[in-house]
Amino acid sequence: MILLVDAGNSRIKWGEFEAGQWRHKDAVPTSDLALLAERWQRLSPAWIFVSNVVGGELVELVERTFPAGTRQYWLTPKAEAFSLRNRYTMPDSLGPDRYAAMLAARQHGFGHVVVASLGTALTVDALTAEGEFLGGMILPGYRTMLRSIEQATRGVRAGLGQWAAFPTNTSDAVETGIVSALVGAIEAQRGRLQAHVGAEAAALLTGGDAALIKPHLRGPVTLVEDLVLEGLLWVAKEGGAAGA
Incomplete structure (x- = not known):
């Protein structure tokens, strides 16, 4: 199973993707990381793909919640990757949520x-x-x-x-x-x-x-609901993550 996470300013949303389909989606307030940890206790992902604007607290929670061998990919915008050219003066300073949403827009054929x-x-x-x-x-x-x-x-x-x-x-x-x-x-x-x-x-x-x-x-x-999760899923597929 692949866990895809959109950690935003107000809510942290995630989706569980397995065998070519979404198995479950959910969300909690960003302010309630304890609830998030509780919800994630039952999960055993092989991969985690994350768009994170929350900061280091989420990184620490992921490290505490999942086994050390769980593979992780924290999305960082690049100048050119995944069929998108990023004209930001400092490409990696673009919000990963905005980057993922644009990647999804490309895949939707706009x-x-x-x-x-x-x-x-x-x-x-x-x-x-x-x-x-x-x-x-x-x-x-x-x-x-x-x-x-x-x-x-x-x-x-x-x-x-x-x-x-x-x-x-x-x-x-x-x-x-x-x-x-x-x-x-x-x-x-x-x-x-x-x-x-x-x-x-x-x-x-x-x-x-x-x-x-x-x-x-x-x-x-x-x-399109959950556009950031859709962008993360495409990154997972491009990277050959098992199950995507």
Whole structure:
């Protein structure tokens, strides 16, 4: 069995892949590593593939939980690998979650595409049909914006509103403003990519708040859950991990 792990800022998600199919997927809050260790006690993976933005705590947990002979692969972005050219000034400083999501986008057969991950942060990365990652941007995600405006203002209760074309109450105004900001960032990046390549670009969404934003986007839009795990699985297959 192969254990694939997407350790993000808010949640740690994992999938168990064996005999050509997903056997089980699960997630715990990133803040609860004790629960994660408990859930992983029953597992006996031959390989572990990890995208980690949590830091050393997860490394230590893996070392404590699994036998010393368990093979591990901690994804580190490279300048050129897995059919993707990474134009980051320092290629290995790109978040491994963003890197894995773009690898998955390549395997899903998208041409020119912006890959938008909507979690604690919104990341929007521009990827050409030829596999060149041109660059991307990071801004606060939906729930981060909600918390921020609630903490920075008096009398505003965020998270209770609905999107409206012309909001007539404060809660709806906050909801509409945040959704519009996130949609605007994605569409702006898509517009820049289209201008750069001279062709239409799709939008590929993933992350916990992707379903909330998808209806507000124009043009070709696809939502793929667990895109980071899909990218890790492709890395495992490319590396010849048994069971992938």
